[in-house]
Amino acid sequence: MNQPHICVENLNVYYGPDPSLRDVSITLPGRQIIAVIGPSGCGKTTFLKSLNRMVELAEGARVTGRVLVDGEDIYSPTAEVTAIRKKMGLLSQTPRPLPMSIYENVAYGPRIHGLNDRRKLDEIVEFRLRQVGLWEEVKDRLGQPASRISIGQQQRLCLARGLAVEPEIILADEPTSALDPMSSRRIEECFLELKKDYTIVIVTHILRQARRLADYAAFFYCGRLVEHGPAARMFENPTQRETIEYVKGIIS
Amino acid sequence: MGLSNRTKRSLLYDRAAAGLMGVMTRFSGLIVVVIAAGLFWKSVPILKNQSLFSLLFSSEWYPLRGQFGFLPFIMGSLWVTGTAMILAVPPCLLTAIYLAEYAPRGIREGVRPLIDLLAGIPSVIYGVWGVLVVVPWVKRAAGWFGYSTSGYCVLSAGIVLAVMIFPVIIHMTVEIVRAVPQEIREASLSLGATQWQTIKKVVLRKAFGGVLAAIVLGLSRAFGETMAVLMVAGNAVRSPAGFLDPAYPLPALIANNYGEMMSIPLYDSAMMLACLILLGVVLVFNILAKLVLIRIQKEIQ
Numbered sequence: 001m002n003q004p005h006i007c008v009e010n011l012n013v014y015y016g017p018d019p020s021l022r023d024v025s026i027t028l029p030g031r032q033i034i035a036v037i038g039p040s041g042c043g044k045t046t047f048l049k050s051l052n053r054m055v056e057l058a059e060g061a062r063v064t065g066r067v068l069v070d071g072e073d074i075y076s077p078t079a080e081v082t083a084i085r086k087k088m089g090l091l092s093q094t095p096r097p098l099p100m101s102i103y104e105n106v107a108y109g110p111r112i113h114g115l116n117d118r119r120k121l122d123e124i125v126e127f128r129l130r131q132v133g134l135w136e137e138v139k140d141r142l143g144q145p146a147s148r149i150s151i152g153q154q155q156r157l158c159l160a161r162g163l164a165v166e167p168e169i170i171l172a173d174e175p176t177s178a179l180d181p182m183s184s185r186r187i188e189e190c191f192l193e194l195k196k197d198y199t200i201v202i203v204t205h206i207l208r209q210a211r212r213l214a215d216y217a218a219f220f221y222c223g224r225l226v227e228h229g230p231a232a233r234m235f236e237n238p239t240q241r242e243t244i245e246y247v248k249g250i251i252s
Numbered sequence: 253m254g255l256s257n258r259t260k261r262s263l264l265y266d267r268a269a270a271g272l273m274g275v276m277t278r279f280s281g282l283i284v285v286v287i288a289a290g291l292f293w294k295s296v297p298i299l300k301n302q303s304l305f306s307l308l309f310s311s312e313w314y315p316l317r318g319q320f321g322f323l324p325f326i327m328g329s330l331w332v333t334g335t336a337m338i339l340a341v342p343p344c345l346l347t348a349i350y351l352a353e354y355a356p357r358g359i360r361e362g363v364r365p366l367i368d369l370l371a372g373i374p375s376v377i378y379g380v381w382g383v384l385v386v387v388p389w390v391k392r393a394a395g396w397f398g399y400s401t402s403g404y405c406v407l408s409a410g411i412v413l414a415v416m417i418f419p420v421i422i423h424m425t426v427e428i429v430r431a432v433p434q435e436i437r438e439a440s441l442s443l444g445a446t447q448w449q450t451i452k453k454v455v456l457r458k459a460f461g462g463v464l465a466a467i468v469l470g471l472s473r474a475f476g477e478t479m480a481v482l483m484v485a486g487n488a489v490r491s492p493a494g495f496l497d498p499a500y501p502l503p504a505l506i507a508n509n510y511g512e513m514m515s516i517p518l519y520d521s522a523m524m525l526a527c528l529i530l531l532g533v534v535l536v537f538n539i540l541a542k543l544v545l546i547r548i549q550k551e552i553q
């Protein structure tokens with residue numbers, strides 16, 4: 001059994017007077033792919049962003065409860081937010097390369113954390129681009145703006161960029177929803193490869209994708225965590241009425 | 253299917269309104285061209301009399317002898333505008349970045365209208381403020397450092413102009429910076445960057461062209477501003493050699509002398525040339541800035 005990695009206790013997130021996420025408690029196993037599923041608007045993104053305190057960036061957002069990562073409460077007043085975020089790579093719905101070259105996108109993270117040695121940066125860039133299977137495709141144009149490559153390539157570049165700061169956890173918010181099937185497959189392959197070393201939390205509204213990838217699944221509905229458990233059980237023998245209906249495709 | 257009379261009439265009005273607006277739009281575009289052409293036509297006599305090079309780069313301004321060297325006025329404009337930009341750009345950028353990125357909603361929504369309000373103050377009021385407040389203050393402050401000046405100088409004009417272009421630069425910079433997609437900030441922050449690192453390396457980089465355009469728009473506004481500058485710049489026909497020297501910018505020259513010295517041969521033609529130079533500079537700056545902004549808007553959409 002894998003070590004628990006992220007423990008969420010009684011998490012509530014408010015954007016206004018009513019909570020958008022209410023009383024969520026869940027322990028996420030380490031080195032697995034955890035699928036967060038549920039209909040749109042049910043709080044999946046909010047949940048994901050509360051794991052690296054990105055949710056605080058929304059105007060007026062409030063969080064109560066605890067999120068323990070490696071035993072440390074990331075919402076405690078003494079917690080250092082940049083260190084927490086560095087532990088987790090974030091992959092957004094549409095790939096957002098930084099406004100700089102392919103090379104600089106990957107080197108950005110290490111650079112802001114103080115690495116300036118060109119040789120080491122070269123190594124990191126090559127290693128991370130190979131890790132996501134992008135090296136052969138871009139090695140001759142590392143200096144070009146990252147916006148020039150295809151969207152699918154951009155998403156893998158964003159993954160490499162996140163990996164370059166050596167996170168333990170990868171958070172992905174519907175990472176393939178803007179991609180063509182071929183590019184989606186490549187991202188999924190990356191995830192399956194990466195789960196040996198990383199804990200991956202992926203939000204998806206594509207049930208088939210969740211079935212293909214997930215070791216563990218959590219089902220959200222209307223801001224509540226309805227049910228969670230090992231993926232096989234969740235998809236074959238869900239116990240809650242909402243989960244059954246969602247998995248069968250009755251609600252979506 | 254017959255249309256009711258009312259519908260027919262509405263349609264007719266609709267067509268007429270669209271037509272009229274189209275004509276008006278074209279007409280206002282045409283005005284600029286007509287003015288430029290008119291100015292050029294009127295400046296032909298002086299261009300025939302004196303080479304453009306000597307008009308632009310000679311300091312001999314003796315209208316009675318037929319010598320029209322614009323250099324003192326051009327230098328006056330450059331000094332005053334340059335001073336205004338040096339004074340305005342750093343605080344404007346910091347204010348705009350604060351308002352766009354750091355300020356809580358309450359402050360942002362309270363302060364922005366106030367700043368925009370500055371843009372609506374008639375420039376003569378800025379001039380009066382300059383004469384009553386800035387000029388004596390500059391005179392006194394210069395005294396502390398052992399310089400003597402009347403206070404009517406490049407620095408005073410620069411200060412007044414800087415305040416006048418604050419709203420232009422701040423307003424546009426805030427818009428541009430806020431138009432940078434939130435996900436790009438999140439991408440940088442999620443890598444463990446601080447907010448300031450994110451702003452410096454990502455947001456401003458993305459917004460660079462737009463911020464530059466905002467500055468250029470401010471610059472063209474400062475370059476063409478007449479009334480307030482005329483009241484505080486000192487208006488001595490000499491290229492300024494420092495911030496405490498008086499200056500005589502082009503717009504002040506035109507406003508002070510047009511219509512008064514017309515008996516002097518070629519004088520009106522010289523004024524028209526000054527207008528043409530002014531119009532040319534302001535137009536070019538404006539068009540450049542607008543082109544950049546249009547490109548950026550397309551990119552964002």
Ligand SMILES: Nc1ncnc2c1ncn2[C@@H]1O[C@H](COP(=O)(O)OP(=O)(O)O)[C@@H](O)[C@H]1O
Binds near residue numbers: 016039
């Ligand atoms: N920045 C925000 N400000 C206000 N309300 C928000 C914000 N983000 C999300 N919400 C609300 O929170 C709820 C959950 O949204 P979200 O987490 O994005 O759902 P999902 O990702 O499952 O589609 C929705 O009702 C949404 O309207």
Ligand SMILES: [Mg+2]
Binds near residue numbers: 044045046
């Ligand atoms: Mg979402």
